[in-house]
Amino acid sequence: MFDLILHAIPVFVVCLVLEALSFHFLPDDDGIGYERRDSMTSLSMGLGNVVVNAGWKLVVLAAYAATYLLAPVHLPADNPLTWVALFLADDLAYYWYHRTHHTIRVFWASHVVHHSSEFYNLSTALRQPWTPFSSVVFWLPLALAGFAPWMILLQQSVSLLYQFFLHTERVHRLWAPLELVLNTPSHHRVHHGSQAAYLDRNYGGILIVWDRVFGTFEPEGERVVYGLTTNIRTFNPARVAFHEFAAIARDVRRATRWRDRWGYVVRHPGWSPAESPRDPMSDLVS
Template structure:
């Protein structure tokens, strides 16, 4: 008979890898900042860097405060199914691949629907691309946990799930850089590289909504969203904020959504707006 998992079981056996890695990542970002300044590459802007750092630090401490809620939801779904997948090295790899598949779709919906774009836009609203960009994680992104609950329903152990999830998040750090250019073909055919992810952050017309992969680029190749890097990316978003206020950078699209919903007299249309492409928010808005 399947053994039920408690919150204490997970909290005591799933180390907080991101918390431990945070000082190392900040140190590497500062090192990149220094070399960028020394070499006059202008990859960093001081106010933008401080905004990214502020957003990232709040995100880390926020996750510490609410992780019991997130863990609890994953555990609950794991406990309601009568089956489980044994914990071995190969099922851990299988869990990571399955998680990456769902991360692809979570990321894709994060660009293709207004609701999830509001939870993701913070990561894109910088006109610079550097290691500190990986710190820009929205304080509302936890909503996307709904995309990962199928991992629990499949029977993967919650501890394995959370370790795989943290490794996937940490993988994102190194791909946010201009210093690493094209990698060998066999690597770039399977894995997401800095070259792939620069495309994803670009607002060049043919770069928009491409390369959603988290660790593996194979999903983009399979589902028609792959785009190789063929020109320098222009970073930022189409409706680019002209400030460095961390709170506004996190919540500006939420404000746009609520203003648009408030102007919509039909409540059904107002709710539908949440699941329409982000362009629907700005049809009547003049971009300054």
């Protein structure tokens, strides 16, 4: 099975080196550039993701194929309108995948990896999770709608390839009509911001229109501070990959009520029992 992302790795490496050299020879007072340990961690996370996906994609392909067999129609791959529809459907699926992975803690535990760097450069794009197992359900409706599994996987790769180039401070703002429709480096910098105004904004993949439609768009204003609201202060890839899962386990272990244990898993990141009204009956089943 052809894997566009694997074939694009040499392009990623060349672009990363060129961007790093640009910061060295053409420094920008507004850019924070690269830090060796941070970049090595990002590269390690990317390589780990490739290894995990080498096996996991077989499971994903099987899930798509089984769902595709149940589809009432199979859309023709030789019709350009099929590809237009797939582009829009994939981008919408990505929006909701991305949004839920910021708002449901067990999903965030996987996605937080990508936001754990306090730097923002092309190496940050490679900082990917080692636990990509929650994404498949968001694309199953596309298979049920009649898109062939290989088409879905290809479009997902195109989206990831596009998003790689969003992770840069070397590009400021694009032509206004493009900024209106497309996800751009400016929009995605906001998404990686840790300021209150930037949290949980700009979830788009290739398009930014879904954020405008669903009320999650925020333009770039004040200088973005990258990273998490509470940074993890480590370059250890294993800790980066699993630190939030470990935090969930600690919270669940300490909770005294089942509803609180469940809340620590499925509520938003940062949730605590104090946010929920106390139910006297819950003590009977705790």
